[in-house]
Amino acid sequence: MAYPVVQRTGAEAAYPSRTWRAFVLHWISTTDHKEIGLLYITFSFISFIFAGILAMFMRAELALPGPTILTESQYSQFFSTHGTTMIFLFIIPVFVGFGNYFVPLLIGAKDMAFPRINALGFWMLPPAALMIWTGQAAVGWTGYEPLTNVMYTPGPSVDLWLVGLIVVGTSSILGGANFLVTILKLRRPGMTFWKMPLFVWAILTTQMMVVMATPVLASVLTLAFLDRNIGTCFFVTTAGCGPIFGAGDPGDPILWQHLFWFYSHPAVYIMVLPAMGVINEVIPKMSRKPIFGYKAMAMALFGIGFVGFLVWAHHMFTTGISVTVRAPFMIMTMVVAVPTGVKIFNWLATMWRGSINFKTPLLFAVGFLALFTIGGIDGVYQASIPLDYQLQESYWVVAHLHYVLFGGSVMGLFAACYFWYPTMTKRMYNERLGQAHFLMTLVGMNLVFFTMHFIGLSGMLRRTFDYTSELQYWPQLAWMNLLASLGAFLLGIGQLPFFYNMIVSKWKGKVAPADPWA
Amino acid sequence: MEEHASHAASAGDAGHAEHHGSIWPFVLAVAGGLGFSGLATHEIPLILAGIAILVVGVGGWLWQDSRGVSFTVKGNYEERPFAGISRRKLGMWIFLVSEIFFFTGLIGAGLTLRLRVPSCPSVGQACWPEPASPDFPLNIPLTAINTFVLITSSLTMVEALHAAQKGNRAQMKAFLFATFLLGATFVSIQVYEYNKLFFGENLTPWVNSVRPELGTFGTAFYAQTGFHGAHVTGGILALLFLNVKAWRGKYGKDDHEAIELVGLYWHFVDVVWIFLFPIMYLIGR
């Protein structure tokens, strides 16, 4: 029996939540790791819905050529907020939520090491989200300089974005230190490192990366904030930094990219490693076989985390950095495929000749394997410097990153939601609705994002609001974009049964058996 | 795999009987939200409200501690290979690792700016002043003295911990107070120097019309030393807290973890200065 139903008691007894006031007071003052986990998960899915609606608007705009339902500046705000929200307010915190809920259970700790800091880490997110959402900065999720500078984007929008992300980053660091101390110091007696569940290994690796990478993001955001508000000249070559000398002054926009990607490439692994951890738990359980190559899996997680720090400049091949820098980064990027491949083959070997239980968690896990492999191979392909010159800034990149982040992280997240639903609520979700959700997600996601590969190869640039002028050279963009938009709508509608299932099954679902996956 | 999970989950159940909550994390987050959004929108009242609520939040957090409300997770745990290192100390070291990366970002930015400009004097463009030249805006002897002040404060800090470990509370209190004074001296000298540089040498963090060529240097100088100074100020507040507690009879032979943790932070800030001092004051372009 792997995941017995966990009774949620005690916490309620401390603050009986009979009245609304008591209910609110209970939830804003809780320091219980499971309740904070639920808060993280709930908050993250609210962000997911918000950013998903923005994506629907974007695809609606792009379905037909010419300006249709959005203005140009609205479109820029929407894709920027979509990206920032999905990454910083959905995928990263939602896995922090699952980690909060399950890491202490899996290692046998009674709570996280620092319960109040845990609560602080969560409560910093809603204000940060409010800042980012009211700001609606139109600078992409990457906030490239000098666009982010005050002379190109005046007003408080970018300031709110910068400050919001600093708050998110601080929350991540607090959470990271808390997770590390919990995992390193609070394992049940006898649980040495090589006995930890692989989900815990994944969270351990992820949070080590958070602690080392996020402060660099905090520092670069702070410097950009100083550039905007004090008039320092870290990233700008003109304007605030040298009306006296004119162009050619020393600030360096590429500096932003180095420091930003020093965080944001590891961030990709911060988003996908916990999903891999989930898959590590789902596949053996649902195949009724122990995981194939436990130690290799743990070391592969660590390997991905380590190499993940050595590849950031592959986002910058076209910026004119020297070839002696580019070449090693290209090689290291390709090296990431090795530990990733170890994991993919070990998962397949785990399923091989297993007695497979084809319930929704397994469907999403298999979906993860297929889609993440496509995304990963895209990555190796694009790591090649000459190819990157062609693909940079095209829709191909959008396709790649969504295969990794949606096909990888979010499919793993859905697997986690279904797999652990009985543990968290004592109820079963509706299997038929779960399978419908999987089918619509799989078809919709491939329609929108696989098509984007061809849109990109046809020559359409990402962050593009309108492609009317391109149609005379590449008429195929018209039907490709329509197809992608239809796929996006299917993907969007496909999430409705998920939310219905997750909310309604809490009360209407069958009571979960002792081992729901027996 | 299956065996751990079942064992773990049952162990997890047991702990919730002693659960209690804390409103103060929420209060601190509200303070952060108000203060930071005030910073972004240049609304002074929001910033002031944020600071006020921050004081309330920190006060409440410490008040909860002083009432003996413990959030420590009890139980027997597998601690190898970290046995003997307390959770707080491990947490402090992990925090210091993140601080290393924060300062790496700042120092890396300063390094990049330095490499983009020629050395001074250079006509009609930004340049980097040379420490050996008479035009060098920074005051090397004064800051060398300030460096001694900070190093001395590290010595008194570690002696305070040593005294506490030996159980010599009088010595401990004296060394803690000395550390606080030396830290305050460091910041005071830095403020004095900033004042001299800003108004006397026209060294500003932006390009000014009097010495426009020093805009780049000023940017790098104020960002790096400013964030270091902010960290020292944070350390001084922590030392103030330790001093007050020590006067009231806290800390001694069996209770010196707080001194050790603040000490770790204090020495880390010293290490940052050990690198920043030659980088900003002694190395030219």
Place this chain on the structure above:
Amino acid sequence: MATTTAAAPGAIARVAHEIKRPYVQVFGFLGLVTLIEVQIPSLGQTFHISETLQVVLLMSTAAAKAALVALYYMHLKYEPRILKLLPVAPLAFVILLLVVLSTA
């Protein structure tokens, strides 16, 4: 295996403080090296020491001072090996970032 946390931290410190620790000697060394560091720019000008060599010298002395502070004042020298590794291992990434920034 250690039992509850509250008792654990003091254990090592209590044993370690019996050893005579060279705090004052370290302080003397730090002060002396700082005195030398401050002379390097003017010495460099007088004796035409190359800028690169000056940078190497100053960064080595700074590294030596930082190591002493970490080893003795932050008492890493008396800590288990795993805690020594904790702040040292990430320095590889720090150095990589600085090297890339200085070449690109």
